Amino acid sequence: MAYIEMKQIVKKYGTTSVLKQINLDIEKGQLVTLLGPSGCGKSTLLRCLSGLEEVTSGKIFLDGQDITELEPRKREIGMVFQQYSLFPNMTVVQNVAFGLKLKKKSEGEIREKVKNILEIVGLSQQADRYPTQISGGQQQRAALARAIITEPKVLLLDEPLSAIDALLRRSLQNEIRRIQQELNITAVFVTHDQSEAMVMSDMIHLLYQGQIEQSAPPAEMYLHPKTRFAASFIGNYNIYTDVQFHQMTGLKLDREMLVFRPEAVMFCAPDRTEMNNYTMKGTIKSIIAHGNVLRYTVDVNGVPVNVDTLFQGEERYEKGQECYLKIAEKDCISY
Numbered sequence: 138m139a140y141i142e143m144k145q146i147v148k149k150y151g152t153t154s155v156l157k158q159i160n161l162d163i164e165k166g167q168l169v170t171l172l173g174p175s176g177c178g179k180s181t182l183l184r185c186l187s188g189l190e191e192v193t194s195g196k197i198f199l200d201g202q203d204i205t206e207l208e209p210r211k212r213e214i215g216m217v218f219q220q221y222s223l224f225p226n227m228t229v230v231q232n233v234a235f236g237l238k239l240k241k242k243s244e245g246e247i248r249e250k251v252k253n254i255l256e257i258v259g260l261s262q263q264a265d266r267y268p269t270q271i272s273g274g275q276q277q278r279a280a281l282a283r284a285i286i287t288e289p290k291v292l293l294l295d296e297p298l299s300a301i302d303a304l305l306r307r308s309l310q311n312e313i314r315r316i317q318q319e320l321n322i323t324a325v326f327v328t329h330d331q332s333e334a335m336v337m338s339d340m341i342h343l344l345y346q347g348q349i350e351q352s353a354p355p356a357e358m359y360l361h362p363k364t365r366f367a368a369s370f371i372g373n374y375n376i377y378t379d380v381q382f383h384q385m386t387g388l389k390l391d392r393e394m395l396v397f398r399p400e401a402v403m404f405c406a407p408d409r410t411e412m413n414n415y416t417m418k419g420t421i422k423s424i425i426a427h428g429n430v431l432r433y434t435v436d437v438n439g440v441p442v443n444v445d446t447l448f449q450g451e452e453r454y455e456k457g458q459e460c461y462l463k464i465a466e467k468d469c470i471s472y
């Protein structure tokens with residue numbers, strides 16, 4: 138039996154089903170991500186787990202106990218939201234100590250635990266400051282400390298980093314992951330950012346229109362998207378219909394769709410002799426640098442193909458230049 142089991146979860150608002158028969162198992166000590174586009178039902182699913190929202194039907198088990206009807210505060214679930222939601226009139230220490238005070242722990246125990254947790258989240262120096270006197274990233278770390286100090290059975294994080302700038306966001310992703318692993322916390326993390334899900338999770342559950350489209354560890358999700366939607370959401374796949382594929386290669390596809398990753402496409406010499414490769418002739422349409430990756434968009438008989446190469450100081454091709462591309466059959470997925 139998994140640590141958390143969500144069985145046949147349905148959530149309706151009026152007649153609209155926002156969650157449609159969701160089945161989800163989460164193992165103890167794992168960080169899993171609910172990933173998906175805006176409106177797919179991620180937050181609703183998280184709120185059902187926390188008890189802030191009632192399920193229309195279905196069952197939720199936590200550590201073997203049926204918690205479907207249990208009120209939120211009895212579920213032993215901690216939450217961190219996008220808004221930091223710290224108490225503005227309390228210092229960092231007071232905010233973090235709040236949950237233990239509610240539980241009527243002794244002064245000594247509270248002092249000890251708060252000191253320890255502030256060290257873990259790196260806020261010992263800011264302990265006596267008020268929320269307005271610390272940065273957004275520090276506020277979010279304080280919110281994290283406040284949520285985990287009572288040692289909840291599960292930690293829920295609803296887009297906790299979306300209001301934080303890109304650079305700090307990356308370091309907080311690493312920090313949350315480190316703390317979660319160090320304390321062996323079972324955590325459910327909601328995000329619509331595929332790269333965030335990739336770096337943070339043991340398991341990704343991709344949601345689409347109220348259903349789970351695919352559940353897999355990050356690398357598997359990236360390399361083997363099971364559906365066209367998964368391919369379009371993860372890994373920037375090139376996606377083609379059979380008609381487009383024929384237009385590009387002159388070959389017939391016996392399935393409806395073919396997809397491949399931009400970094401699996403290679404520039405090559407103009408020969409077509411290699412086995413097990415699709416070879417295409419095209420013209421460079423655009424070149425855009427994304428950090429250390431150069432994204433070429435190549436026009437192949439009117440069909441755009443994205444090609445990613447490592448940027449090593451100079452561009453290999455110019456806009457308008459003719460080029461040849463190859464993609465190994467093994468790197469193509471068809472549906």
Ligand SMILES: Nc1ncnc2c1ncn2[C@@H]1O[C@H](COP(=O)(O)OP(=O)(O)OP(=O)(O)O)[C@@H](O)[C@H]1O
Pocket residue numbers: 150155173174175176177178179180181182329
């Ligand atoms: N209280 C409500 N009443 C009616 N519809 C709601 C309610 N809460 C959410 N919804 C609808 O349910 C769907 C799922 O919403 P939810 O907030 O779970 O999506 P999400 O995947 O978390 O999106 P986002 O990333 O934008 O937060 C949306 O279509 C939303 O409009």
